[in-house]
Every structure is written in structure tokens, then in C-alpha cells.
Amino acid sequence: MILLAVLAAVFFMLIGVPVFVVICGLAVYLFFISGIDLSAIIIEMHRMATTPVLVAIPLFTFAGYLLSESGAPKRLIRLSNAVLGWLPGGLAVIALISCAVFTALTGATGLTIIALGGILLPAMTRGKYPEIFSLGLLTTSGTLGLLFPPSLPLIIYAIVAKVRIDHLFIAGIIPGILLVVLLSVFSISRAVQKNMPKTRFQISEVAGAVREGLWELPLPLVVLGGIYSGKFAVSEAAAITAVYVLIVEVIVYRDIGWKDLPEIMKKSMVLVGAVLIILGAAMGLTNYLIDAEIPIQMLEFFKRHIESRILFLIVLNLFLLAVGCTMGIFSALVVVVPLLSPIAQAYGIDPIHLGIIFLANLEIGASIPPLGINLFIASIRFERPVLRLYLASLPFIAILLAALVLITYIPWLSLVLLK
Amino acid sequence: MSKWQKWDENLGRIEKFLVAAMLSAMILLAFLQILLRNAFSTGVSWADPLVRYLVLWVGFIGASLAGKEGKHITIEVFSRWFDGRGRRYLKAISRLISALICGLMTFAGWTFVQNEAQMGNTTFLEIPVWIPQVIIPVSFALMTLRFGFSAFAALAMMDYPDNYSEHGKHS
16 A cells, blocks of 8 residues: 555656655655644644754855856856966866856756856857767756755755764865866866867956955855854854845845845745755655654665675665656655665765765766756757757766766765864 | 736735745844854844744745745656647646645644644744744645646646746756
């Protein structure tokens, strides 16, 4: 019977019933057949929604939307162009860095391809990059930067897995840089091979770009400084970031007028609502699953069939890539993390490292054919057939998978900054 | 434009106003607490619980608006293989299921609020705790109505903002 309910849930998801509705439905069914009052689901939802650290989500998301609607993306591209344009493949590296920063700020919600793709694809075409290369790069970069704070999936993982957000923020930095660096090296080597044109390095342009972006340059420090020094909690850093971005974009740069704020607030809170309600719904379901000792049963199954930690990690990687490709990042996080994290711990995997493995997998899974969400967003944004994007993304996915191997099997990359 | 759509638009405007006002309050209060704590080693005792309930409200109103704008996260795969009538029927079915389940959640939320009201607990400034919690059934009720109307609109070939091309806006 339960199997039937799960199959029905999967079917509902595939025909387009929102994920949170399906999770609620499953919870309602399970609570009902076990004779538990349905309001218990709401109790969990309410408890989750009033967790003190949760205030970081609306605050960071609002700051990210504000930045994305301002001139910040253009200033970021100008600055990285001034600093890196002289490199062979410089424009590709710029695209990678801008996408990564943008994704960290807006939370890997598909906004990156929509907002930056429109600027970067024509720029790369003008820069004589082959179209298939540019398309692949921009498609796979749609979730690049997910490991950098304050990205929304990092916060969600920390809440669901009950690990410290500040630790996770810091752990993501080196693996995140690794992904960007490997893709950059690949892009540069391709550009050298094809003898791509490059621009001249001009110190005056760098100075101009720095002056233009002077107020936004301290942002990483605003986000991370207080957390890293231990002076501020994550929710406080979020409040400071929101106030800082508000002042910079509305008062200093005047990119955004006061009267535009309600619309931006609404847009960002629609995303927050869509994510929080999945999170809340999943809490009810997870509690049921834990009460029913599902994770323990799964653990016994795993222990019987998989002995070594390495083998477990391989299985975990394959599973998470598939989940990231099919379910999308947020749904995968709330449903899969509570089930798998106790098992991974039994195999001796550090919970923080596990978080980075999870997010790296989901980030890459979002670009993997046939269902990776980045491919569809890029297909709509760039008006190209999805099949062409499948082909275009393949070399980049190969690089990302290589990076994933390093991130998964070298815990040091994630944990060194924490020591 | 039908009566319902007008009503829905007006409701959307109220929700937008509430979200903007509450988010502004949240930012100000959270920032004020940091200033007070660091400059004067003090704080307002009701600010922290109020901020937490503002998150609850903003989240649930946001979810209700996401229902209006078709921005809930979905994994739909099948609808890509259909167009025209097939897609419309599929949409009607998925929205009907959504309305049904959200209806059950409204009921669950209502029971929850009733229980809390009976227990008579209070939160900051002696406000009964069920008052901030009432947003949960209200938001589910609004989503029930919106999903229901969306299903109806799909069958009647009317336009409703939550169109399928939205796929991929999130996640």
C-alpha cells in the first residue's frame, strides 16, 4: 500500500503537481493510515518555519534579487573583463566567475542563465567563441557557484541536516573555487588551441572598473567577515547584508528606485515561499519516516551490500547525480538529505564534507541530460533545441565530474579551512 | 475578466503589500537588534519572536502568491510531450489534485490553530499564539482556491497566470 502511495506520488510529480503538494499529500496519507492527527504535519511545518536561523533565507534572497536587478552584474562583468580580458579565453573565465558569484547571491534558482546568459552569450559570440562552446559553458554555469556562501541551497542543507551553517559556508569555498578553476583551465586551453583573440590589459580600465564597483567589492567581506570572525551569527550577517545592499543599490548607485522595491520584495519572497513550503512539508514527512525507522532499515540494507566507504561514496555520487538531474536541487535536498545523512555518518563521512558532496552532486546533476534543469532553462533563454545543449554541455560536464571525484574523495578540500 | 479574477488580482495586491511591509519590518528589526546588542549590549525582548513570525507570514504569503503566479517548484516531465488539448487536460488534473490536497492541509491547519487557541498560550507582548499562526490555514485555503480556479480555467480554456511555460523558473 505504501509502495502504491509512493508510486502515485512520483506520478503526480511527473504530471506537474507542485513538489510541496505531493510531499504534503504523502504525509497526509501516511499520517492518516497510522491514525495520527493531521495537525501534526502542521506542527512540524510551524516549528520549522519559526526556527531562528531561518530568517537568513528571506534576507539573503532579497539581497540577491536586489543585486540581480541592479547594475551589479554589469559592473561585475566589466571588472572581471578589465582584470582578466588579456588572458586567452579571458571572456570564458569572466563568464564563469560572473555566473558563480551571481549564483551564490541568487541561490541557484535558474536566474543566472536568465539574467546573465543574455549578456554573456552575445559577448562570447562577438569574441569569436564557437557557439557550441559558449552554449555549453553558459548552460553548465547555471548552477556554478552554488557552493559559495550565502547560496540558498547551502543554508537549506544546513537546516535539513542540522549542521552549522557557518561551517558549511566556509567548507564550500575551496571546492567551489576548484570547480571554477578547472573549468577556467579547460576554457583557456581551448582558447589557446584555437588562437582566440584577446584584449590588451589596461591599468586605467582596471582602475575605472574598481572605482565603479567600489561599493560592491566589500560584499564578500560583509557576508563572510562577521561569520568567519565569529562576531555575527548567520542570521545577523544576513540582516547586515540586506541593509548594506539596500543602501548601496538604492541610495549610493540609485540603480533601483524606492518605488521598485515592493515588486522586488514580492518576487524574492515568492521564491522564499516556494522553497520554505517544500521545506516545511518535508519536515512532516521526514519525522514520519524517522519514526518508522526507515533510515535505520536503509542503513542495514546498505551495510549488508556495501562494505567499503569508497564504494558507498561511488553509489552516493551516482544516486545524487540522478536525483539532481531529475528532482531539482531544493526538492532533492529536503527529501534525500534526512534519509541519507545518518547512513553516510555510519560510514564515517564527516557531516560537513557530506554537505559539500551533496551540493556538488546536485549542482552538476542540474546540467546532466536528459532532465537537468539548466538544459531546459538554457533552451528557453537561448532559443536553441535541448538536444544541441545536451551535446554542448558534455565536455563541461566531464570536467565537472572530474572535480566531483576530487571533492568527494579528498575530504581535506572541504575541511581544511575549518581547522 | 471574471469576478474571480478581479478578486484574485485585488487579493494579490494586498498580499504584495503585506509581504513588502513585513519584509521591511523584518530587515529593520533584525538590523536594530544587531545595533542594540553591539552598541549598548541590550535588545528588545519582543523583537526576536516577532521577526520569527514575520518569516512565517512572509513565507506563507509568498507560497500563496507562488500559487497565483505558477511559481511553485514542479518536476513536470509529461507535459513536454503534449500540447494543446492534452496539455490542458493534464494541467487541469494536476491542479485538481493540488486543490484537493491543499484543502486537506487547510483542514489540518485549521485543527492546529484551534488546538493552539484552546491551549491558550501567548507569545511576545501577551499576544495569543494562535493569531500569528492563523496564516497557515489561511494561506492553504487561498492556495486551494487558486489551484481550483486554475484547474477550472484550464478546462474552460481561459488564461490564468500560472502557465506551463514557467517550467524551470525555480530550482
